[in-house]
Amino acid sequence: MRRVRRFTPLLYVLPLALTLAGCGLSMASDRHDVERLMLIQTMGIDRLDGRVHVSVSTGLGPEEDPALVMTASAHGIEDAIARLQNYSPENQLFYAHIQYLLLGEQAARQDLSRVIEWVDRSPTVRTDTALVIVEGTAKDAVTGASEQATDITQRLASLDRQARTVGWSVHTLREAAAAISEGDGALCLAVETAPMDQTIFTDDMRSDAVIPLGYAVLGPDGLADILTPEQSFGAELLTGDPTGLLITVDGSTMEVLEGSAELKGAYGPDGAPAGISVRCTLRAGVLEKSDDAATPEELDAALSQTVGRWVTGALETAQTTRCDFLGLKKAVLTSDHALARWGGDWTDIFPSLPMTVTVDGFVDRSYDLPE
């Protein structure tokens, strides 16, 4: 009898084991068999004709199986996702491993906050998914960049690696959402699609390439602007590390060896911001000299002048779009507490603040370049 009593707790616990997820009998309604999961690696969202279009790509299979690419439209993101599932009755589309989230230009303008909310509510999509804005539609990028041997995920992964090597920054949805919710703006990589058959003349290369454009500016209301490559360089110099980027100055191609920027606020007698001065230092190495060979001093001056224009362009875009995507407020706040004491509304005053840009450019000749 005592031995039976010893096992009594086990008898209580055993029925509870029936509630665990297992072979068919489970209380969890979203139980999935692993072999029936179809992992989505890239998702594109567009706003076309008043409807949300969601395009997905599964990425290449383990044995180089071609990627499955699908697209569906509905009134909302969740509706469109539910529709996509209808096209794949055999397999469960699984969104927990999305690596790239592409937003078409129109969706980025209208639906950015909707996308951020959807990711917050989604129990599967990660917030550190790379966010990329597509000039045009994300649908074209997702569906057009896939063929037998490659797909959009591979192309974006390659672009990601290349971008990081040459100095562009790939931002995540979390970084963008955090900056936007703070009332600042955010930068994220912008790309365009271009037909491969304009470059590679073989019959089996008919898909599209994905080419980086520079940065898109995201504000609280969505996509505010897409910077030109030159303005993007200015933005990268102010916010990140432009080392490795190639620039052309007076017909000479140069590689940025190092660059930095210092921002400082100027204040009126009442403590109100009166302006921002930006001082950049840039060192570049000449890779290819132009035929109109300039003196080293002239090249230094041209570099300073050209990059000064690009930085000014980035600052002007920040002011016209009223998006502080360059983090000016934070830079001024940390470098000088006068603004913190002033306590006014930065968004009101920032677009009309005079900005002074000074660039100290130094061009290394080929014999100065590291091996």
Add this chain to the structure above:
Amino acid sequence: MDELITRKQFAAAIFVSLLSPLLRLLPQTAVELAGRGAWLSVLPAAVPLLVLGAILASFRAHMRPGEGLGGLILRWLGPVFGRIVLVLYAAWFLFYGGFILRSGADRLAATIYPGSGPTAFIVVTVALCLLVALGDLRAAARTAVLMRGVLVGALAAVLALSIPNMDAGRLLPVGWRDAGSIALGALPLASVGAVAGGFAFLSGYVRPAEDRRWLTVPMLTLLLLGGAICAAVVSVFGPALTHTLTYPFFIMIRSISLGDLAPRIEALVIAAWVGADFLLCAFLLRCAHEALRPVFSLPAPEGRGLSDLRGGRYLIWLEAAAVLTCALALDMPPWQMRLWSDRLVPLASDIMLYGGYGLLWLVTIPARRRARSLQPRE
């Protein structure tokens, strides 16, 4: 004496139980009140916790061997008023247990099992809590010691793995003008710590403390963890986004990966938190029983078989049924649940534990003086 829980086990039980409301309220409630300075709110939060600790120590000094706070309240407040107060506390513990189960189930469904209902989780957990409440309290305390290692390890790993995503710039600037909001931000942490006061009803099962600071280290660790969680989440998402997100800490875990070895680990961490919900609910069930035991003059329920209903043990079944009913009845839309979770329940908890214990301490000053004067002088 050997049948009693050691102070270290008791401290582990309190610590693990408090981890459940800690992650329910932090960081979003603290950030809502204190903004980017939420991580500094641990400093003012220590003040109410010290006051509560002093009140509990004062109560403890007047408890007889084997007596919990329930017995003390009945002795001090008399058979009628004492019973009313004890029934009130029992009702609070049962309601709070039901609420913890409901919010834990909603969190699990929202973060790991989308589309699933919370019923299965609630029913299973109540059944397990019933087993704990009917059984030996020492086993639950030993489980808490094991759980403490698991949960603190998981928290430390999460915080360490989140470092690459952190931007310390989001935690600053914080100046003297933020002092008021930082002090307000201490309220959620103080509410979390207040739950420790409920455990005074289990004092009768705990060995007398040789070291008077036995609870200081776990409470200090809890405060530090609270500050670290706020700092980590705010530095990852920024204060505005942290306030907007539904479960920012768990969303932060969603983005953690161990390379290709384990691209996602959130299910493991969130599931581990079920343990904290379970232990808190089990202890609350037992606290409710310890509050009702003096009301009905019942013996301690320890040392009997699980199916033995004698000695008022049937009451534990009824209490579990009350917790289950409460958890199932708290079926509300997410925005309403958030209002209950962030505002109403912490407020009620503060009223019951800070307010109630403070009032008890005040009205029993004459009784304590009398008792002190009767003690033989050395």
